[in-house]
Amino acid sequence: MTLRRLPLLPTALVLIAVAVMVRLGFWQLDRMHQKDALLVLYARNQALSSEALLLADKASREQTWFRHTTLDCKGAGMTRPMAGHNVQGQTGWAQWGKCYGPDGRTPVAEINYGWSTDPRAVAYGAGTVGGIIAPDGANGARVVSARPLPGLQPSAAPNPADMPNNHLSYAVQWFAFAATALVIYALALRKKMSSVA
Secondary structure, eight states, rough: OOGGSSHHHEEEHHHHHHHHHHHHEEEEEHHHHHHHHHHHHHHHHHHHOOOOOOOSSHHHGGGGOOOOEEEBBBBOOEEEEEEEBBBTOOEEEEEEEEEETTTTEEEEEEEEEEEEEOOSEEEEEEEEEEEEEEEETTTEEEEEEEEOOHHHBBOOOOGGSSOOHHHHHHHHHHHHHHHHHHHEEEEEEEEHHHHHO
């Protein structure tokens, strides 16, 4: 098989696709190192006894995950029960509510007020909430209260050890896709060239 006999457009498309897949593989390796650094930061945060402010900027909140904080929550409402675990690891209902800012209307953070086997919502009111800052996709951070509402048990504290770092396996997948594409294309070319000859 000579270069002159290679179909130019299909070959170019395959090589571009392979290059993109290889680039994605290296991007996942970069993400793996970034995630490793964040996990080290989170383990350090977990060991700190000093409190952190719950920052308004969503991107900055990631730096405070797994630190202790105290919020002065205004407003009141009913919790939203969602699946969760208590400190013993039992599955049940985590009771979530909103912490409102000084105006009593602007939400500052989602609060896990405690855990129960009962899925019914419970009332919560204004007051000081102390707890641990946890990851939250929608708001950047949420707080798991250290002192549950009356009648509730403490929810499981967030733990950086529960955060997976799957980027190496993703990188291997991208490299495997690239290699597979090359092998399949080479076999297809070989078959085509042998049928022409």
